[in-house]
Amino acid sequence: MTDREPGPQIDPATIDFERGYREGTLVEGVVMDRMPWDTGLPQPLLVKYEAAGRISGDVLDVGCGPGDNAVFLAERGYRVTGLDGAPTAIEMARARAAERGVRVEFAVGDATELAGYDGRFDTVVSSMLLHCLDPRQRRTNVEALHRVLRPGGRLIQFCFPEDSVARLYSPYPIAESELRELFSTPEWNLVALRLDRVTAISPPPEVLDTFRANGFEPELDPTGAMLLPTWELEALRN
Helix, strand or coil: CCCCCCCCCCCHHHCCHHHHHHHCCCCCCCCCCCCCCCCCCCCHHHHHHHHCCCCCCEEEEECCCCCHHHHHHHHCCCEEEEEECCHHHHHHHHHHHHHHCCCCEEEECCCCCCCCCCCCEEEEEEECCHHHCCHHHHHHHHHHHHHHEEEEEEEEEEECECCCCHHHCCCCCECHHHHHHHHCCCCEEEEEEEEEEEEECCCCHHHHHHHHHCCCCCEECCCCCEEEEEEEEEEEEC
């Protein structure tokens, strides 16, 4: 990594997640066979939370994408609802749940509203969603999450941090100060906020070339998947 300013950045106004799922295009000129977060497996960070007993009861996976986290949790015996704004993602998630023989309630939904789910969940999982929302949308999302959680319910959230290269792959990376402000209110008890890594698919060569041209050499795991920095946030609903 260098001190150079990143070159071309993601223009949030041009991102269409439904088109991305249907056509493989999130950024003009780059076609992918699947979305960057579609690893076909649950996020390892989430697996650790489940193994540690930090998930319970009725679970909402908001921004569930193709459903791998939701399917994993359903296989572990939780009652799971998965919501995403992209209809094609929900179709994919339903197919994956059917293939694995588990029951998940999947539906198209707006993460800033979550209408019809008030007080329904003991745990909410939000993986790689918050950095797709602008600052105003983030506030309404956090308000909606509080509304759908039962008192004492737990939020587990992963999102990209604001740093010198994050806008190469994230629409709205988030500063630590903003997260602390959002969750340091009477409505929430912020349990933990720390940096870790999430797994994403190996990028197409042209994307990797752009990263390198802007001084960013992504870390890869032994399978070739990217390991990207993430905020790992845990909060309880008061």
